[in-house]
Amino acid sequence: METLDILILGSGPAALCLASELAKQNLNIKGISTKSPYEKWENTYGIWASELEEFGLVSLLSHRWSKTVSYFGDGIKDKGNSPTKHYYDYGLINQEAFQNELLKTCKGIQWLNETAKLIKSKNKISEVICSSGLKLKARLVIDASGHKSKFIKRPFLKEVAQQAAYGIVGKFSAPPVKKDQFVLMDFRSDHLEDEELLKSPSFLYAMDLGSETYFVEETSLASYPSFSQDHLKKRLLSRLNNKGIKVVEIFHEENCLFPMNLPLPYKNQSVLGFGGAASMVHPASGYMIGSLLRRAPLLAKKLAIFLKEPNFSSLELATKGWSVLWPYELIQRHRLYQYGLRRLMSFDESRLRCFFSNFFKLSTEEWVGFLTNTLPLPKLIYVMSKMFINSPLKVKLGMLKIK
The missing domain is CATH 3.50.50.60 (FAD/NAD(P)-binding domain)
Known part of the structure; x- marks a missing residue:
């Protein structure tokens, strides 16, 4: 042998x-x-375009958006219709092209x-x-x-926190997002009852794929126990119905569930x-x-x-x-991220929206580096400290485990 x-x-x-x-x-x-x-991968893979540019693989993107936004406003009082603009390109990987490129090598x-x-x-x-x-x-x-x-x-x-998501690629009775737009996180929640708001928050991740086709996905950042796919599907359809949008045709359904901690x-x-x-x-x-x-x-x-x-x-x-x-550097960075995740998991919807609204006030270099895990350890500590100092009181109390 x-x-x-x-x-x-x-x-x-x-x-x-x-x-x-x-x-x-x-x-x-x-x-x-x-x-x-050679069996086709099922799930979609999104990525900040700069990450593929770093390796000369940007041609593997099937879609690229410059209009990248999130919605963190109060979903009940002001409808949260003022977007946070990210001014940073996001892309959707062409799974088949990416897979074939790797198989070639x-x-x-x-x-x-x-x-x-x-x-x-x-x-x-x-x-x-x-x-x-x-x-x-x-x-x-x-x-x-x-x-x-x-x-x-x-x-x-014992308690493994999981990110769960249910998504649909298809056609709809009306556009669920604006033309040529990518929505990273839409926390608007006016489609939910007060009782539902007390449960773990979820957000919409959505993109215009062109040709009147869209990808919409209801996502739970991380929770224990995790959201069920049926519950996320119900939330997504409720979110669409609240806008008077119906699903006309489904090309692909996506179910994601993986551990974060x-x-x-x-x-x-x-x-x-x-x-x-x-x-x-x-x-x-x-x-x-x-x-x-x-x-x-x-x-x-x-x-x-x-x-x-x-x-x-x-x-x-x-x-x-x-x-x-x-190595030591990555272990320490991982521990910092794990601590942050544990704190975010304890946040209610209002505190979580407040956190993200403040997070994206960091410089582009800082928030992109944080989300891609490319900040050196001293810089990561600096960014997390800066984020804490600039946070509203209720976020500070949450990060310090003070209700």
């Missing part, structure tokens, strides 16, 4: 982002997944339609036993199969993670694609160097990989 350099679990964006970089390192690599890497990597059942470390090598009975050996196993991974060990967390994995384990399995979802925004693109190249180069040492065991290789993926 051959011993691979690396065996990758998964075939989604995380797996392909890393595999495409590892493929440049002249390593013996295979992948296994329950889904073919993954040339030479064979993917097997298998499911990993058990991973054993023996004689410095990892052996993956599949449900079919197939056994594969590799010096290093990388789990990029998503946050539900059963092979990545991390501290137990997973603890970082233990570094001392023989399987390395990447993507959701490695807690790489941004705790403050829920985004991950930009982080995958930024962090995959360095990890791939470092792993190629580590693999040149023939005596390194799977445990040693994985431990070194974890240290590259989660």
Whole structure:
């Protein structure tokens, strides 16, 4: 039985982002997944255009908006119809083009339609036993199969906060957003009863896709327990009905549910993670694609160097990989984001709207850097301190855990 350099679990964006970089390192690599890497990805992926420009991949956007806004006003008293303008381009990734671009650079990597059942470390090598009975050996196993991974060990967390969303791509009786507009967050809530407002807030994420087609999605930032898809669907339809808008035709329904506050994995384990399995979802925004693109190249180069040492065991290789993926700087930034998320989860709708209204008064460089996790640690501390100082009293009290 051959011993691979690396065996990758998964075939989604995380797996392909890393595999495409590892493929440049002249390593013996295979992948296994329950889904073919050529099977179309279901969910949509939005991203700030500058993140793709950084890698020369802006051509992979299917849509790009310069008219980017949010609504944080009081949904009952003034209807909140005065938008907060972001003056920063947002894009929708062409999933098929993005997937094909990654597959092109993954040339030479064979993917097997298998499911990993058990991973054993023996004689410095990892052996993956599949449900079919197939056994594969590799010096290093990388789990990029998503946050539900059963092979990545991390501290137990009883209350896992999840971002949930229900969306529709389709045609409507009237435009749900203005022409050529992208709405990042619409917290207007005049379609809800007072009792409903006491529950966890949710907002509309929406975009004009052209040709009288729109994408509208009701989103819960993060909550425990999470919103059900049925409840979010009910809220979305209620929001549209309140504006006299009916759904005429549905092209695609989107259901999203993923954890926002997973603890970082233990570094001392023989399987390395990447993507959701490695807690790489941004705790403050829920985004991950930009982080995958930024962090995959360095990890791939470092792993190629580590693999040149023939005596390194799977445990040693994985431990070194974890240290590259989660250095001190990123760990501390992650902790700050996690703290902020815990506080925001305790905010009622009014306090949450107030927080975001104030957040987007930061400079563009500051709020974009915060949402993309690209601010160096000292700058992040400065921005969070500045945000606190400039916040209204009720937000300050909320951040200090004072009701």
